[in-house]
Amino acid sequence: MTDYKTPIAETVEEKLVDEVVERLMDRADASGAALLGEGGLLTEVTRAVLERALDAEMTEHLGYEKHDPAGRGSGNSRNGTSAKTVLTDAGAVTVAVPRDRDGSFEPKLVPKHARRLAGFNDQILSLYARGMSVRDIRSHLAGMYGVEVSPDLISKVTDAIADELTAWxxxxxxxxxxxxxxxxxxxxxxxxxxxxxxxYLAVGVDMDGCKDVLGLWVGNEGEGATTWMTVLSELRNRGIEDVCIVACDGLKGLPDAVTATWPKATVQTCVIHLIRASLRLASKQHHPALVASLKEIYTASTEQAAQQALDDFAAGELGQRYPAIVRTWRAAWSEFIPYLAFPPEIRKVVYSTNLIESINARLRKTTRNRGHFPSEQAALKVLYLAVRELITPKARDVNHVAAHWKKALNQFSLFFEDRLNVR
Structure with a gap:
């Protein structure tokens, strides 16, 4: 039999919850009680909920309710409680854990020897994902919940993510x-x-038009093609047989590594990166005019038209003032021009790099907060946790690349012929 609630039942339940919350808030206001900390409203509510759930676990374990005559002669019975302090989302809460006479009761909600509930671990991981140091996390937990946690506890919680990172x-x-x-x-x-x-960060756009971070790799400056062959070979070994477009920022050695790994792939210099590289070379007062001039290049209908637009820019006032910008575009030209052959629907998706820029912005903010990391593994843990918060199955709508992805996908299917197995 399917268990479901009617809309009327759900409305009644919501009203009851609201009434309980209102009564609790009124009580807190009247008594001047705090929300968190010893004697705080949320602390007391958390304690009451935990103790009621533990009593229910004991009832299920014994097979009869408290004070029920059916328990007489059953061979086991309740044997009082023992106080235990656990760390929860509401801070440190001391609960009365029920005991039985033969010691066979194993509570699931608050397991034996456990000193913190799973939600508290999630709090630590969330703070760690934001780039907070161990010292910052301890200070935050002490200020918010009045809880003193040791550096070892924080390290154990964050170290536990290592296996998950490896699997990912x-x-x-x-x-x-x-x-x-x-x-x-x-x-x-x-x-x-x-x-x-x-x-190095690889972000893929799947057949549904949703983004997914495929991996993170720590490299060394100057490795070039060797590093990229390692990264791309790993992606191929994990199942990627073909990629239509690999967009990048002119990273040294990457184009050759891409074509060696996926011979049919088109290597495309990211237009946004080209524009930003250009703006870094110019005074801010010239940025509006510069953006307008560069738009004539990347919105050109053909390669010839784009080349003419670049030549006009080079001969004009801005090009004469900033010859390094002209050199930047000409150096990237062979990896930029594939963009000009794409239909408008594909151009929009390739040009709009908001998907990877939003991820990069979050990761940069996270790493800036930390200053430096004690090891490569520590850096990867923080970056992975930040990625995990950004890319989740629940956030597929948020992670969607384009509003008209299906139109783009149809153009991908036509432009790249039979290479896409469109579902």
């Missing part, structure tokens, strides 16, 4: 991807001395 890095991937964006962010890692190292 090794998970199988879909065989065909319309687009994969590859970028690098630089973070400081201690390896004898503190040095900046690149962390």
């Amino acid at each position: 890095q090794m998970r199988p991937l879909d065989p065909v991807w319309p687009i994969i964006y590859i970028d690098a962010l630089w973070i400081k890692i201690r390896s004898g001395s503190v040095a900046s190292k690149p962390v």
Whole structure:
């Protein structure tokens, strides 16, 4: 029999919950009680809920309710309670854990020897994902919940994510991807001395038009093609057989590594990165005019028209003032021009790099908060936790790349012929 609630039942339940909350808030206001901490409203509610649930577990274990005559002569019975303090989302809560006479009761909600509930671990991981140091996390928990936690506890909680990180890095991937964006962010890692190292990030757009972070890899400056062959070979070994477009930021050695891994893939220099690289070379007062001039290049209908627009820019006032911008575009030209052959629907998706930029912005903010990391593994843990908060199955609507993805997918199917197995 299906268990469901009618809309009327749900409305009544919601009203009852609201009334209980209102009464609790009125009581707190009248008594001046705090929300958290010893004697706080949420602390007391959490204690009451936990103790009621533990009593229910004991009833199920024994097979009869408290004070029920049916329990006489059953061979086991309640034997009082023992106080236990556990860390919860509401802070430290002391609960009365029921005991039985033969000691066979094993509570599930508050297991023996456990000193914190799962939700409290999630709080620590969430703070860690935001780039907070162990010292910052301890200070935050003490200020918010009045709870003193040791550095060892925080380390144990965060170290537990290592297996999950390994499984995530090794998970199988879909065989065909319309687009994969590859970028690098630089973070400081201690390896004898503190040095900046690149962390390579691969973000794929799947057949549903949703983004997924495919992996994170710590590299060393100057490795070039060797590093990229390692990264791309790993992606291929995890199941990726073909990619239509690999968009990147002119990273050294990447184009050759891409074509060696996926011979049919089109390597495309990210237009947004080209524009941003150009703006970094110009005074801010010239940015509006510069953006307008560069738009003439990347919105050109053909390669010839784009080349003419670039030549006009080079000969104009801005091009003469900023020859380094002209050199930047000409150096990236062979990886930029594939973009000009794409239909408008594909151009919009390739040009709009908000999907990877939003991820990069979050990761950069996280790493800036930390200053530097004691090891590569510590850096990957923080970055993975940040990614985990951004890319979840529940957030597929948020992670959607384009409002008109189906139109783009149809153009992908036509432009790249039979390479896409469209569902």
